[in-house]
Amino acid sequence: MIELVVDQVHYQYPKAKKETLRGVDAVFPAGKTSSIVGQSGAGKSTLLYLISGLDVCTSGRILLNGKELLARDLDSYRRNTVATISQSYLLFPTRTVLENVLYPLQLAKTEKQAAVAEATKHLLSVGIEKELHNRLPSKLSGGEQQRVAIARCLAAQSQIIAADEPTGNLDEENSNEVMRILSDLAHNQGKTVIIVTHDRILAEQTDLQYRLENGKLYSNERNA
Template identity: 60%
Template sequence: MTGLELDHVGFTYPKAKRSVLSDVCAFFAPGTISAIRGYSGAGKSTLLYLIAGLDVPTRGQLRWNDRPVLTGDLTEYRRRVVSLIAQSYLLFPNRTALENVCYPLLLAGKSRQEAETEAREHLRSVRLGEELYRRLPGRLSGGEQQRVAIARCLASHTPLIAADEPTGNLDEENAREVMGILQKLAEEEKKTIVIVTHDRMIADLAQKQYILSQGQLLTE
């Protein structure tokens, strides 16, 4: 079965008394957007970090296309399978907006010129003004950084996208625009997309909705 399976996933932070995730089971299918909501502190970002391969579950298993993620090479998984739009964006602070988006393209072997041409297309698609391309992230607003992070994710061309509040810093028009981009990626490129959102309107645009509560993922 293609897609991402979470099989009884649990997670406890080192030295923490209680687990954040106790028993998460879910299957995220290609061509769909799944939206996860839940209280602040429920563990939504923690779950996306596990999906993005930036942390490893303390219990259970993740499988991508039926293959266990954790026994394989996580670097390969992070590079080729999944890209994360993090809640705090995780942009490279010493690289410009354009360089941030070029990064995965250069990593994939494109020439600097090819990378830059494509990066500009992605930055245009998230409606970032051209005058901002040469700025460092620290000199961009939250919403502008968010759009750079989304453009970088588009440039990664991974089949799995995990997005933590991808519209959290955007006005309604830009939020709908970003959701339109994600919907198109799901429909046309059959990407598997998992987003975390507090926004009901955004969640309603997803095919599947979940609530993360008491360490478990419940279907709405």
């Protein structure tokens, strides 16, 4: 279980005239779902990129259980600690569903047979039946693709799930299903789930809500 703390984080894009994030402070506890809402261009996704380890902040710190995340640790952090889910699903287009979920296990050098068994287990746990395992992602519905992405997160055994508009391209039924899975990951498996969304209704389903305005984060705590 990992508690992620964002401490006075500033971020400015290269060639940008002003900072996108101007001293963001937040705590994302383990075992809870957190949401970040805000208008388009507020910097929600930027914060999520930093949490996902895609880049380092211009200034400030990101702490994992009190230990600072450094630039040299980002590859390892992305491999072992954080998993990213996106509204575009981010699946390998030329790999089958099973091969997509196998990927983090191959990175971890898991033995092949064991890796296949584990990948299959995770796919079944998110409701992807076996007959879909050898299909390419393009042959799946949006909801199924998002669940495959979640199964890959489970295979990576990531403690932090960073979801950027995970239900952006899904209908209501699939959106609810995805939210149910994410909520289960947090509450029953102790993962730190952070969701960026512009959907306030979806945000209200999370345990913690943050609002990003003018580069600063404001919190709306509610009891889980």
